[in-house]
Amino acid sequence: MTEMSGADMVVQALVDLGVDTVFGYPGGAVLPIYDALFNHPTIKHVLVRHEQAATHAAEGYSRSTGKPGVVLVTSGPGATNAVTGITDALLDSIPMIVLTGQVPTNLIGTDAFQECDTVGITRHCTKHNYLVMDPDRLGAIMHEAFYIATHGRPGPVVIDIPKNVQVATGKYRVPEKIEHQSYRPQVEPDADAIAAAIDMIAAAERPIFYTGGGVINAGPDASAALRQLVSLTGAPVTSTLMGLGAFPSDDPKWLGMLGMHGTYESNMAMNRADLIIAVGARFDDRVTGRLDAFSPDSKKIHIDIDRSSINKIVPVDLAIVGDAGRALDALTAAWQDKGHKPRDLGEWWRRIDGWRATRCLDFPEKKDAAADIMPQRAVKALFDATRGRDPIITTEVGQHQMWAAQHFGFSAPNRWLTSGGLGTMGYGFPAAVGAQIAHPGRLVICIAGEASLQMNIQEMGTVSQYRLPVKIFILNNEWMGMVRQWQELTYESRYSNSYSDSLPDFVKLAAAYGWTGLRIDTLGELEAGIQAMIDTPGPVIVDCRVAKLANCFPMIPSGAAHTDMILQPNDITGTMDDEAKALV
Amino acid sequence: MKIKTEAGERHVLAVTVDNEAGILAKITGLFSARGYNIESLTVADISADHALSRITIVTSGPPAVIDQIIAQLDRLVPVHQVTDLTDHGAHVEREIALVKVAGTGDKRIEALRMADVFRAKVVDTTLTSFIFEITGTSDKVDRFIALMRECGLVEVGRTGVVAIGRGAEAL
Known part of the structure; x- marks a missing residue:
């Protein structure tokens, strides 16, 4: 137990907790902590250009490493700017610690300069939050906050530290056992439930694994356990947007992503299955489509670390609360103990192959060198060109995100960073910054839309400052494409404010920040352009001009069932009723 | 288009929580954010060392919503225990x-x-x-x-x- 200032305690706790990187932006109310970080030998501070980007960079760092991301911002606007990223981390279950400065305790509640009610504002977008009023409590709170952020269902924790608490001295205590006095998430699955699950899987004629971000969060071992269980049972696998990478996309048992822009075979298999094994996925509305038509004839097993995810949207027959990895290990062990052999699923696979034969991800395109580039082609070319380089891919939000999810293949977890739950435009570029900081030698590519990218484009300065070789690959169609697509489907193509007017010249913008800028205009330039991006050292922005009016298919329109997919643009007919229009 | 609502049944929940600043706001905020009803809510410190409070909530909703309310309350970090007294017995x-x-x-x-x-x-x-x-x-x-x-x-x-x-x- 040592007497030290609150600011020194924060830094000491970060060191003790193994933190090597902090993403942040200084300001009046955090100056003592910034001073304590000055020339720090082990903690690297990454200065962003906007606090929202600090939170997304921390998410990118976390999602690509499995470690919690750490953010340091000032009071008032520093904290409010961080709120979007904090909420994003809550919805996608990303462990994150956000340290916010606060006005001194004697000024709290007086509308002081740069004061806001940070704990009030973040109460419902954090897993937990603290306002530290006593420097003696600061050390214990730091350790407890890391415990909470990383145990159970991960999430963001805010620690709001008044400036006088940073300056005052207190006793730095590392708790002997680091945990929370009452927060005890259930990690180990119930053995009886595991046994019951095994019986259900062994008896199923049309089983399917539906996996989600929980498998990624449970660590690489969970992905390995999933692969083993799938190979033992012989069942097909689909995954949510957040779960991509847990199961290899080149495995014959992989059906592709499911849901609104998922594959035909995934959605049909979910609909016709007699058993769904949901692992670390939460039956999100993007996944289920119309609820009363969702997988009507199946039994459902739901494995989730968060009890509140169970029966929230879809009632299930068997709930297993626990860590996805532990549950998958337990299922594998129980399967082997009972000496189960894979059931003959030949008939099921024949039906799946029938759905696969629709080749739902195919798209019409012209093949001559002067032709417009179809955005799907651009993603496929990027995937082909980076095979074997084990790239980390981030995305913004919109059509390009869905095309990336459909056409870029992943064979391992922690390579796919995207904003799924909150759907935050402006996530992808700063997330790439965080991933590149964590993996300096890796190829990190942000697949972006020209509209989303502009939401945090100021981070080009951060990339230049830290000499990060981040690549931004813009699918530039001059539209907020997903908004336009919905306007075509729902509002008779009245394009209200969805055109990306007054775009910057991205190549000149690159030059202005000391980056390399490349532009790709035609199909004939695509492969060479991508190769040039990969071969160019340092940061590169690629303005890849794509066909302007391409839309993202397949698609389950809002209010429709899995079996009512739109496969191609000319399948669109009729108008939507208000019930469907009211769905997001 | 009309917005539909579902009829519910009344449940009394006893919730034991850490007696810390903001916990009441956290719980009432959860109810408003997720659209649950509160018919009444009482709270007072109940332990000798003032570390714990007991909150009694009267709410109403269809069974699936009541189950969600309990699960959502239970996952809040400062919440120790949630009991549905209506289901628990007399x-x-x-x-x-x-x-x-x-x-x-x-x-x-x-x-x-x-x-x-x-x-x-x-x-x-x-x-x-x-x-x-x-x-x-x-x-x-x-x-x-x-x-x-x-x-x-x-x-x-x-x-x-x-x-x-x-x-x-x-x-």
């Missing part, structure tokens, strides 16, 4: 109301007579007013207040429901 519910009635003559006499029937206590009196303290289930308190409206009711304060399971066992 329990006792009580609420206190202070009821001020002003008037003279027959109405005043009638108010006092009915207070006696309801076993309400007189805790303050002037020549023109009474304050009654009534304890009972919410139904009983409702009925008493309804009668007092006819007898010069001027002000009501209610505690909301506290509840506890019957028998020797603690939660």
Whole structure:
């Protein structure tokens, strides 16, 4: 137990907790902590250009490493700017610690300069939050906050530290056992439930694994356990947007992503299955489509670390609360103990192959060198060109995100960073910054839309400052494409404010920040352009001009069932009723 | 298009929480953010070291929503335990109301007579007013207040429901 200032305690706790990187932006109310970080030998501070980007960079760092991301911002606007990223981390279950400065305790509640009610504002977008009023409590709170952020269902924790608490001295205590006095998430699955699950899987004629971000969060071992269980049972696998990478996309048992822009075979298999094994996925509305038509004839097993995810949207027959990895290990062990052999699923696979034969991800395109580039082609070319380089891919939000999810293949977890739950435009570029900081030698590519990218484009300065070789690959169609697509489907193509007017010249913008800028205009330039991006050292922005009016298919329109997919643009007919229009 | 709502049933939940700043806001915020009903909510510190509070929430909703409310409360970090007393078995519910009635003559006499029937206590009196303290289930308190409206009711304060399971066992 040592007497030290609150600011020194924060830094000491970060060191003790193994933190090597902090993403942040200084300001009046955090100056003592910034001073304590000055020339720090082990903690690297990454200065962003906007606090929202600090939170997304921390998410990118976390999602690509499995470690919690750490953010340091000032009071008032520093904290409010961080709120979007904090909420994003809550919805996608990303462990994150956000340290916010606060006005001194004697000024709290007086509308002081740069004061806001940070704990009030973040109460419902954090897993937990603290306002530290006593420097003696600061050390214990730091350790407890890391415990909470990383145990159970991960999430963001805010620690709001008044400036006088940073300056005052207190006793730095590392708790002997680091945990929370009452927060005890259930990690180990119930053995009886595991046994019951095994019986259900062994008896199923049309089983399917539906996996989600929980498998990624449970660590690489969970992905390995999933692969083993799938190979033992012989069942097909689909995954949510957040779960991509847990199961290899080149495995014959992989059906592709499911849901609104998922594959035909995934959605049909979910609909016709007699058993769904949901692992670390939460039956999100993007996944289920119309609820009363969702997988009507199946039994459902739901494995989730968060009890509140169970029966929230879809009632299930068997709930297993626990860590996805532990549950998958337990299922594998129980399967082997009972000496189960894979059931003959030949008939099921024949039906799946029938759905696969629709080749739902195919798209019409012209093949001559002067032709417009179809955005799907651009993603496929990027995937082909980076095979074997084990790239980390981030995305913004919109059509390009869905095309990336459909056409870029992943064979391992922690390579796919995207904003799924909150759907935050402006996530992808700063997330790439965080991933590149964590993996300096890796190829990190942000697949972006020209509209989303502009939401945090100021981070080009951060990339230049830290000499990060981040690549931004813009699918530039001059539209907020997903908004336009919905306007075509729902509002008779009245394009209200969805055109990306007054775009910057991205190549000149690159030059202005000391980056390399490349532009790709035609199909004939695509492969060479991508190769040039990969071969160019340092940061590169690629303005890849794509066909302007391409839309993202397949698609389950809002209010429709899995079996009512739109496969191609000319399948669109009729108008939507208000019930469907009211769905997001 | 019309927005549909689902009918629900009344449940009484006992929630044990860390007695820390912001916990009440966290719980009431959860109810408003997720669109759950609160019919009444009471909270007070219940442990010798002032570390724990017990919150009694009366809510209503379809069974699946009640199940979600319990799960959502249970995953809040400062929440130790959530018990659905309505599902748990027999329990006792009580609420206190202070009821001020002003008037003279027959109405005043009638108010006092009915207070006696309801076993309400007189805790303050002037020549023109009474304050009654009534304890009972919410139904009983409702009925008493309804009668007092006819007898010069001027002000009501209610505690909301506290509840506890019957028998020797603690939660």
